[in-house]
Amino acid sequence: MSALDGLEVRRTTTAQQLADGLSERIMAGAFGPGDRLRESAIAAELGVARNTIREAVRILELTGLVRYEVNRGAVVIAPTPEKIEALYTARERLETAAALRTPRPEQLDAITRAFDELTEAAAEGDTSRIVDRDLAFHQAIVALLDSTRLDEFFTSLTEELRFYLTVLSKSETPEEVVAQHRVILDALLLGDHDRAVAEIRAHVDVSVEQLKQLLG
Amino acid sequence: MSALDGLEVRRTTTAQQLADGLSERIMAGAFGPGDRLRESAIAAELGVARNTIREAVRILELTGLVRYEVNRGAVVIAPTPEKIEALYTARERLETAAALRTPRPEQLDAITRAFDELTEAAAEGDTSRIVDRDLAFHQAIVALLDSTRLDEFFTSLTEELRFYLTVLSKSETPEEVVAQHRVILDALLLGDHDRAVAEIRAHVDVSVEQLKQLLG
DNA sequence: GACGCTCAACTGTAGTACAGTTCAACTGTA
DNA sequence: TACAGTTGAACTGTACTACAGTTGAGCGTC
Structure with a gap:
């Protein structure tokens, strides 16, 4: 145990935080299966740039909760x-x-x-x-x-x-x-x-x- | 076999193509292990926007060839x-x-x-x-x-x-x-x-x- | 109902800007 | 000479604006 245990700085990007937050929302059912995640709407609502939302959604894609369709953007996976x-x-x-x-x-x-x-x-x-x-x-x-x-x-x-x-x-x-x-x-x-x-x-x-x- | 077999349109984004291309280059050794992928340089060289490169690199991250470090960007993985x-x-x-x-x-x-x-x-x-x-x-x-x-x-x-x-x-x-x-x-x-x-x-x-x- | 047209909404991409971080070079200091 | 600052250039993270291309819904026509 060092004297510095637990001391940490905010070592994460906005996009990562957004990804975490969105993930929670999806789990909580805020978006139904098959729903599209509309970038501009989310960006406006959360007060961040669309760029940043796009990055966040790319990260979300890793978890499998969402997948990208060309020209349709991110879609919440529908369980089949x-x-x-x-x-x-x-x-x-x-x-x-x-x-x-x-x-x-x-x-x-x-x-x-x-x-x-x-x-x-x-x-x-x-x-x-x-x-x-x-x-x-x-x-x-x-x-x-x-x-x-x-x-x-x-x-x-x-x-x-x-x-x-x-x-x-x-x-x-x-x-x-x-x-x-x-x-x-x-x-x-x-x-x-x-x-x-x-x-x-x-x-x-x-x-x-x-x-x-x-x-x- | 349908009469339309093999007929396809270019169903892919620029970012995806860039990711594929970059992947090849890395495999070919154009970037050594531990090298940083500098966004502006790549964007300028390939004539695309930095946005697009960032997306491409996010996709690359999926393949594991590259990983993101906060404030340092994408780094080619070094084999240990x-x-x-x-x-x-x-x-x-x-x-x-x-x-x-x-x-x-x-x-x-x-x-x-x-x-x-x-x-x-x-x-x-x-x-x-x-x-x-x-x-x-x-x-x-x-x-x-x-x-x-x-x-x-x-x-x-x-x-x-x-x-x-x-x-x-x-x-x-x-x-x-x-x-x-x-x-x-x-x-x-x-x-x-x-x-x-x-x-x-x-x-x-x-x-x-x-x-x-x-x-x- | 099948087809074609139009239009609004939205994505994909470009481009610019700037604050904050990193890192290496330089400077001073003991 | 070793080491603590300081500085500055390079670069990332994020924001903002703009626009062409795609999608999908609405509407009229046959």
């Missing part, structure tokens, strides 16, 4: 069954591959800790925190792959997943969420690779089915 | 042993996970075709085509995962990998490249998962070692 499946398939592939590896003790600790925090959040009934801890749990599983690049990739899926998890939270009780994750954790702790893989698959399948029903 | 290892580890995780799956016939065909084209390219000694077919081979392996999102992710690694493969091509003969890929292909065709995984690991390890030596 195919897209949901594509997203969850990627997740399933990563997590099952991760579950096949033999975890180091500190990795298991991290997953356990994430699970405990998820349980806490569920007890409090704080939806946004549940979603947050849910994502952290899965991130910790992916971390078993020992690949920073894949960790980053999973992080880049996070915003999209957060959107869907928020949707799901409306049809699942916090207890159900905890239960689903507990079986995965147990299998991992026991070192039962096959069962871990099976549970992860089941978890993904259930989620996809529910999402399709809720959104389609 | 850690980065090389991180990149190849991600590749290894994806490909070994893919090799564990049972391929459909058309997937095996695709891999075989990629290998044949690699062999052809090697016979001709055309380095840039060898690198291209090499990447296509690995992309075909990743495709075994049946995940479009992971396919896209691998594609996003492609530009970086192309850079390293080009470096490697200076120390490996085309025949060696072909031989390394043949053993992987054979294992996959035989359905010998364990051997495929082992060969992929070996291939990656050898590459990383050679790269470290060549660059470090």
